[in-house]
Amino acid sequence: MADEHCNTGLGLRLGFGEYVACRERSEKGNNNNNNKPMDCNLDFSFSLCPKEIKSLDDHVKHKQTMVDDQDYPVNINCDYSNNNKNTTTERKKLRLTKQQSTLLEDSFKLHTTLNQSQKQSLAEQLNLKPRQVEVWFQNRRARTKLKQTEVDCxxxxxxxxxxxxxxxxxxxxxxxxxxxxxxxxxFIQQLPKAAMCPTCCDKIMKKNEAAVIDHVVLKNNKWHSSYSGTN
DNA sequence: TAATCTTGTCATATTACGTCA
DNA sequence: GGTGACGTAATATGACAAGAT
Structure with missing residues (x-):
């Protein structure tokens, strides 16, 4: 089974083969617009699944060797997933070194997106694939945005x-x-009618209302001055 | 010139691996 | 040692722009 999946272009093409292969082609600068999807399949299957890997066990061992032998383990995902996902899906995860992370972070501070040449040179400096650099920047932008959203929230x-x-x-x-x-x-209404002349009574009522309004206006002004101060 | 296709890149969501408590 | 939470690299997908046909 594993043999089949590793050596047939079809299985890979249905996964992410075409995408990755087309990317790799572009990263090699081979952008001649000969749009032939089949080329993608061939490139991909050879690069990711070396012929010496004959079985799934071999594949796992091979990956382990790659990890052990290199400072920057190369991801050699061979996507068996679509057919027997539960047993064979394996994705070795790269851990960036401190220096790599620092350099990437520094670059991100300078520019949050990369053009082709920046990506290429950064990849060379980091000893990574341009695609990995690209992915790192994508994820970094996503993280930044998420953090900003949290802050805003x-x-x-x-x-x-x-x-x-x-x-x-x-x-x-x-x-x-x-x-x-x-x-x-x-209070005013309770006063005996004879105690106050109607005009004075009316004046007092109006004065009372005016005092309430003054009070509200004063409070409102205070609120405005303090609230605008905090913003 | 408009329509269509291809390619590259992005944002976003999701998956899966490695680490740590 | 098993486990769940968490961070993050990698993958999947869809949208869009630009260039070619």
Whole structure:
């Protein structure tokens, strides 16, 4: 089975073979626009699945050897997955060294995307494949975006909390003012009719309302000055 | 010139490996 | 030693732009 999968272009083509092979072709600078998908299959199957690997066990051993022999293990994923995923899917994961990570991070600080030549030279410096550099940058951009989203989310959450608190406080204040206003009116209404002339009574009522409005305006101004200060 | 195809690159989602508690 | 969480390299997929036909 493993033999079959490793040495037939078809199985690989249905996975990611075409994509990778086309990439590799472009990375080699072979961009002559001879659009022949079959070329991709051939390139891919030879590069990823050397003929000496005859069985699945051999494949695993071979991968182990590659890992042991190199500072930067080469990923030689041979995708058996589509047919017998549960037993044979194996993907050796590259771990970047500290120096590699540092250099990649430094490059990312300079430019978050790479052009062809930047990618190529960085890959050479790092002793990685251009595709690996490209993938690293893609993942790095995704991580950056995710972190930024988290930060934004946290900020919005705090804004929401503070607005909610402010809303509660204002509601309470409105209630207080409402009762203050009602209390004042009631006091005047409770006075004996003969105790105050109607004109004076009216004046006091209006003054009372004006005082409430002043109070609200003052509070509002205070709120504006403090809230705009925090933002 | 418009339509179509191919290719390369990106963002995004997902998978799977390695490490650590 | 087994296990789950986590970080991250690798893969899959779809969208889009640019160039060729």
């Amino acid at each position: 946290e900020f919005l959450k705090k804004c929401c909390e503070s607005l909610s608190d402010e809303n509660k406080r204002l509601k309470k204040e409105v209630q207080e003012l409402q009762s203050l206003k009602e209390g004042g009116s009631q």
